Amino acid sequence: MSRAAVLSDSEWARLEPLMPSSKNCPGRPFQDHRRILEGIIYRYRAGIPWRDLPESFGPWQTVWKRxxxxxxxxxxDAIMTRLLSQADAAGLIDWEVSVDSTVNRAHQHGTNLPRTTGGTSNYTNLLTEPADHAIGRSRGGLTTKIxxxxxxxxxxxxxxxxxGQGGDSPMFPEVLGSLRVPRLGGGRPRTTPDRAMGDKAYSSKANRKMLRDRGIHAVIPERSDQVANRxxxxxxxxxxxxxxKVSYKRRNVIERCFEVFKQWRGIATRYDKLALTYRGGVVLRAIIIWAKALGDTP
Structure with missing residues (x-):
């Protein structure tokens, strides 16, 4: 297989019906979705500038604009949601979930836009570019946190x-509140996991109460200062x-999940100026993961 190609025929057959049609979108008709999608994947996998995309993917401007x-x-996000629904219907989702964050260094080429700094706002409105472009200053310099x-x-x-300097605990309600998997057969979407695991950063009374009120079993260790105070x-x-403690040993799945994401160099290091496009690359990585997991399932 060519190193420029990532999608198998079966994976593309699953993604193709989910791609937008030119009939429903204004402007010029879309070029070949598969070639453009492979170009986007190649850029994030290799971590190169958009202008350096091989000509086999077509004009780099077209790939970037798409x-x-x-x-x-x-x-x-819509494609990701659809794949999650298919995976849930096939019984591929294990509802023992783990939460965490990972800090990624922002390259100097991705940090040269004017931005409002000083706050710790998190990027929760997924279709609006935040004022700080989700770039902050932490011990590692200018960073973004996933x-x-x-x-x-x-x-x-x-x-x-x-x-990068944003806290994990204040973000936990937003992360858990964003979990929504529609059911293919109709009915209310699934929004509640069976169990939620997190490290000591998520240990707070507010987080524990939120999980308890929603009927979610919490597997979160206490911080040493909380133990001493109690x-x-x-x-x-x-x-x-x-x-x-036994269940907590399985929390490492989130760390291993991040390792899989960072195999794409354009995710391990942020080169994108916009939070919209950087997060889009991360979501696309998740789409490929679920497309491979679904395989030939109906």
């Missing part, structure tokens, strides 16, 4: 962005929260 369009109009929720099989369910207060400190 990705910018589909990132901004919700096309990538917040993700994955199932027990290392496959992503939710992907959000935030600046013991210092004696009986007034209350009982320690339940914690399943």
């Amino acid at each position: 990705h910018r369009r589909f990132s901004g109009d919700g096309t990538w 917040h993700a929720l994955c199932d027990a099989n290392l496959r992503p369910l939710v992907i959000l962005l935030g600046p 013991k210092r207060r004696g009986q007034a400190g209350g009982r320690p929260p339940t914690f399943d």
